[in-house]
Amino acid sequence: MAGQGRITAVLGPTNTGKTHLAIERMLGHRTGVIGLPLRLLAREVYDKIVAARGPRVVALVTGEERIVPPKAQYWVCTVEAMPEGMGCDFLAVDEIQLCADPERGHVFTDRLLRARGLYETMFMGSDTMRGTIAALVPGAEFVRRERLSTLSYSGSRKISRMQPRSAIVGFSVDNVYAIAELIRRQKGGAAVVMGALSPRTRNAQVELYQNGDVDYLVATDAIGMGLNLDIDHVAFSSTTKFDGRRMRELMPNELAQIAGRAGRGMSHGTFGVTGEARPLHEEVAEAIMNHRFTPIRKVNWRNADLRFGKLEALIASLEEAPTDPLLMKAREADDLGALKTLARDTEVAARASDAASVRLLWDVCRIPDFRGISHNEHASLLQGIYGYLHEKGRIPRDWFARQVSRIDKIDGNIDTLSKRLAFIRTWTYVAQRNGWIDDENHWREETRAVEDRLSDALHARLTEKFVDRRTSVLLRRLKQKEALLADVNDKGEVTIEGEFVGRLEGFRFQADKSAEGAEAKTLRQASVSALAPQFHLRADRFYNAPDTEIDFTEQGGLMWGEHAVGKLVAGSDPLKPSISVFVDDEAGPEVAQKVERRLQHFIDRKIAALFEPLLNLSRDEELSGLARGFAFRMVEALGILPRGEVAQEVKELDQDARGALRKHGIRFGQFTIFMPLLLKPAPTRLRLVLWSLSKGLDIFPESPPPGLVTVPAGEGTPEGYHAMAGYRAAGERAIRIDMLERLADMLRAEDSRGGFEANPDMLSITGMTLEHFADLMQGLGYNAEKGEREKVKATPATDAEATEVSETPEDTTPETTSEDTAVEAAAPEALTEGAVAEDAPTEDVTPEVEVFYTFTWGGGRRQNANRRPQGGRREGQGNPGGKPGGKPRGKPQGKGGKGKPRNEGAKQFSARPPKKEKAIDPDNPFAAALMGLKTK
Numbered sequence: 001m002a003g004q005g006r007i008t009a010v011l012g013p014t015n016t017g018k019t020h021l022a023i024e025r026m027l028g029h030r031t032g033v034i035g036l037p038l039r040l041l042a043r044e045v046y047d048k049i050v051a052a053r054g055p056r057v058v059a060l061v062t063g064e065e066r067i068v069p070p071k072a073q074y075w076v077c078t079v080e081a082m083p084e085g086m087g088c089d090f091l092a093v094d095e096i097q098l099c100a101d102p103e104r105g106h107v108f109t110d111r112l113l114r115a116r117g118l119y120e121t122m123f124m125g126s127d128t129m130r131g132t133i134a135a136l137v138p139g140a141e142f143v144r145r146e147r148l149s150t151l152s153y154s155g156s157r158k159i160s161r162m163q164p165r166s167a168i169v170g171f172s173v174d175n176v177y178a179i180a181e182l183i184r185r186q187k188g189g190a191a192v193v194m195g196a197l198s199p200r201t202r203n204a205q206v207e208l209y210q211n212g213d214v215d216y217l218v219a220t221d222a223i224g225m226g227l228n229l230d231i232d233h234v235a236f237s238s239t240t241k242f243d244g245r246r247m248r249e250l251m252p253n254e255l256a257q258i259a260g261r262a263g264r265g266m267s268h269g270t271f272g273v274t275g276e277a278r279p280l281h282e283e284v285a286e287a288i289m290n291h292r293f294t295p296i297r298k299v300n301w302r303n304a305d306l307r308f309g310k311l312e313a314l315i316a317s318l319e320e321a322p323t324d325p326l327l328m329k330a331r332e333a334d335d336l337g338a339l340k341t342l343a344r345d346t347e348v349a350a351r352a353s354d355a356a357s358v359r360l361l362w363d364v365c366r367i368p369d370f371r372g373i374s375h376n377e378h379a380s381l382l383q384g385i386y387g388y389l390h391e392k393g394r395i396p397r398d399w400f401a402r403q404v405s406r407i408d409k410i411d412g413n414i415d416t417l418s419k420r421l422a423f424i425r426t427w428t429y430v431a432q433r434n435g436w437i438d439d440e441n442h443w444r445e446e447t448r449a450v451e452d453r454l455s456d457a458l459h460a461r462l463t464e465k466f467v468d469r470r471t472s473v474l475l476r477r478l479k480q481k482e483a484l485l486a487d488v489n490d491k492g493e494v495t496i497e498g499e500f501v502g503r504l505e506g507f508r509f510q511a512d513k514s515a516e517g518a519e520a521k522t523l524r525q526a527s528v529s530a531l532a533p534q535f536h537l538r539a540d541r542f543y544n545a546p547d548t549e550i551d552f553t554e555q556g557g558l559m560w561g562e563h564a565v566g567k568l569v570a571g572s573d574p575l576k577p578s579i580s581v582f583v584d585d586e587a588g589p590e591v592a593q594k595v596e597r598r599l600q601h602f603i604d605r606k607i608a609a610l611f612e613p614l615l616n617l618s619r620d621e622e623l624s625g626l627a628r629g630f631a632f633r634m635v636e637a638l639g640i641l642p643r644g645e646v647a648q649e650v651k652e653l654d655q656d657a658r659g660a661l662r663k664h665g666i667r668f669g670q671f672t673i674f675m676p677l678l679l680k681p682a683p684t685r686l687r688l689v690l691w692s693l694s695k696g697l698d699i700f701p702e703s704p705p706p707g708l709v710t711v712p713a714g715e716g717t718p719e720g721y722h723a724m725a726g727y728r729a730a731g732e733r734a735i736r737i738d739m740l741e742r743l744a745d746m747l748r749a750e751d752s753r754g755g756f757e758a759n760p761d762m763l764s765i766t767g768m769t770l771e772h773f774a775d776l777m778q779g780l781g782y783n784a785e786k787g788e789r790e791k792v793k794a795t796p797a798t799d800a801e802a803t804e805v806s807e808t809p810e811d812t813t814p815e816t817t818s819e820d821t822a823v824e825a826a827a828p829e830a831l832t833e834g835a836v837a838e839d840a841p842t843e844d845v846t847p848e849v850e851v852f853y854t855f856t857w858g859g860g861r862r863q864n865a866n867r868r869p870q871g872g873r874r875e876g877q878g879n880p881g882g883k884p885g886g887k888p889r890g891k892p893q894g895k896g897g898k899g900k901p902r903n904e905g906a907k908q909f910s911a912r913p914p915k916k917e918k919a920i921d922p923d924n925p926f927a928a929a930l931m932g933l934k935t936k
Contacts, residue, residue, distance in 0.1 A: 014260025
């Protein structure tokens with residue numbers, strides 16, 4: 001145990017600068033070796049020394065990584081990979097208290113007993129090792145280092161209330177992932193650090209935390225081994241762990257090693273528990289805060305003086321018990337377990353027949369079980385490698401390449417990539433062994449490249465799953481009080497610092513719906529502040545936009561393109577609605593006022609254009625008396641008045657007043673008084689919106705589809721809706737009021753008392769079948785009596801007959817009473833009002849039943865029944881279409897066409913040919929006289 005040079009033990013709690021001191025002391029010597037407990041920490045120290053002295057003089061040696069420049073002076077290694085017999089000037093071992101670790105303790109103990117520098121040796125670790133080091137290393141000097149900051153216990157705290165810059169510690173992969181997912185939902189994301197991660201993945205995750213992209217770190221107890229991070233608080237999600245054999249409670253000194261990561265330099269730190277972890281006992285918390293722990297009385301040991309003559313001798317030397325009472329035999333490690341398993345194999349035992357073969361087998365058994373599948377699976381892999389090395393002296397290139405290529409895939413989830421990383425570590429370790437494979441440098445680079453690709457893919461998956469980069473970026477910018485740069489594309493998608501945060505719909509920001517809780521609040525807070533300039537730019541563009549880009553909906557909404565920017569609200573006058581804008585408060589009052597002014601201009605111009613006749617009527621100062629009062633009623637009713645509501649006012653209007661009103665386009669119909677220009681689809685749509693506003697309706701009824709003469713009357717429609725829509729309800733359907741007036745002109749020419757049938761013009765105007773027309777007529781106050789009669793459907797005529805029929809007078813075309821009118825009227829053999837030709841062959845006639853309706857007035861005085869149609873003609877002489885100057889339908893009635901219409905009663909049709917008259921008897925004197933009269 002005797003050593004060379006000065007031996008110093010620098011002991012104390014975490015955050016005392018022990019590792020930093022060792023690096024400074026090593027760089028003060030010409031050569032040096034430092035052993036660290038973790039590959040991750042070794043990489044961190046290597047980077048620091050490279051930054052100070054350059055890569056040409058610094059070597060990095062771990063189980064899976066070997067960077068050794070030709071003129072290496074300083075060696076940074078894991079404790080297991082520390083080279084022996086180098087004769088370096090300085091040697092240091094960090095975390096020396098791991099001598100008590102059940103799994104790796106024997107390695108640290110061996111370095112404590114046998115590793116020495118020529119001029120200086122330094123051991124760094126917990127003060128609990130003072131007594132053991134003093135006993136095992138006589139002459140060692142002790143340096144006590146005090147913590148640079150205080151560490152205090154803060155009790156239990158929910159993860160949702162965890163302060164920023166906190167590390168939450170779990171002791172299983174599943175626990176770490178579950179906590180990280182919870183923090184992502186509530187806090188925007190967390191970085192993940194575990195001992196199984198490759199240095200590249202770990203460094204990338206730590207960078208997320210260190211640069212402020214996330215404020216939370218979820219880690220295993222790997223962070224307790226010297227990783228220096230800016231952590232203010234450490235929270236334990238559990239105080240128990242599986243140590244490889246059983247679940248056990250963590251010792252106070254183990255908790256202190258992890259909790260001590262809180263606080264860095266002069267910054268104070270806190271620790272506590274979270275989740276399902278029970279609060280720490282008071283004495284445990286006191287011990288951690290005051291750094292008082294039970295001293296380590298014994299350390300693990302395994303014999304380093306191995307005998308390689310035979311397998312049995314090697315196993316026996318590894319199982320020797322220590323003689324010093326401070327040393328205790330280490331439990332069986334994985335390498336010894338693998339050696340015993342392979343020694344029982346007949347083929348392996350036969351191969352290991354000499355010292356060189358036994359030494360080779362031991363080297364193979366020391367390959368770590370990175371995969372962790374099963375003991376037998378690992379032993380099988382080692383057996384294959386040993387077979388190749390013993391038989392061929394090298395691992396076959398093709399076989400090794402196949403193992404690596406199977407792993408070189410970056411698809412899959414986090415678990416899949418983690419397993420591949422564990423697998424590639426095995427082959428990286430094999431590639432680092434000298435003489436095991438041809439072209440070692442190539443395969444070292446290749447396995448390292450595969451590990452880097454898998455590391456990058458794993459980092460991407462971890463970040464994707466556990467970090468919302470958008471929220472983390474915004475939080476960092478807000479925290480640093482930097483100006484956020486927002487951009488809005490032509491689709492309204494808002495990105496801030498390149499991250500999608502939501503959409504700008506008009507002048508309202510809609511945050512991304514995937515964000516919830518605190519994340520959504522952060523998004524909105526950051527977004528609205530960054531969007532302030534965008535709101536003003538958009539308001540200017542909207543104010544200068546043409547009216548064609550703005551429209552109103554049938555529910556009173558105001559749209560700019562596809563986005564709602566406001567709505568109409570009732571004003572003091574139906575034709576003067578007000579505006580309510582949809583503008584976020586964060587946009588400011590200036591933007592809201594500009595949007596409101598532009599929308600008011602739009603709706604005012606829209607009303608002025610679509611209701612120009614009505615507005616001209618209201619502004620006509622020449623109207624006076626009753627005409628002016630009636631004009632006010634028309635404006636108030638938005639251009640449509642059911643005649644029944646103003647019958648008395650209409651009756652009181654003289655012809656001059658009516659003429660003055662007609663000049664403005666007002667039509668006095670039998671059922672409705674209206675302005676035909678306002679029945680077009682655009683005015684109708686706007687009229688219904690304005691009317692709904694004035695009535696205070698919650699849901700505005702929609703305007704009927706344009707171009708339809710009749711629409712379903714519907715049930716539950718607000719009172720007055722049909723009139724505002726330009727229709728009048730009659731039965732199950734509603735008819736457009738202008739077409740209703742044309743129908744009324746036709747009906748005045750019919751005998752409504754004696755009864756009449758619908759003619760084709762009536763059906764054509766309404767676009768109805770006979771049955772629907774009957775329902776309409778009943779809705780207008782007529783009685784409809786249904787009847788049946790036979791109709792004749794003749795066979796097709798010959799060409800000669802068709803020519804003869806086509807030359808018949810126009811008035812011989814039969815009146816049609818059903819929707820089959822056009823077909824029957826086009827038939828050349830259609831019956832006339834008179835008798836059919838005597839020579840018509842009765843065998844070609846097929847009798848069928850025909851339905852017809854006879855309409856009579858239902859009683860009471862018809863509204864405006866005696867008025868003259870517009871155009872000055874008397875009733876019965878008007879144009880059916882109501883157009884001035886048109887020709888009257890049919891022939892004049894009575895003599896000279898001046899008398900009253902002749903009431904001929906309902907016309908009758910017969911499906912039978914008339915009976916032949918009896919022949920006149922020439923012997924009868926009266927018959928002879930009658931024949932004489934006929935011949936005259």
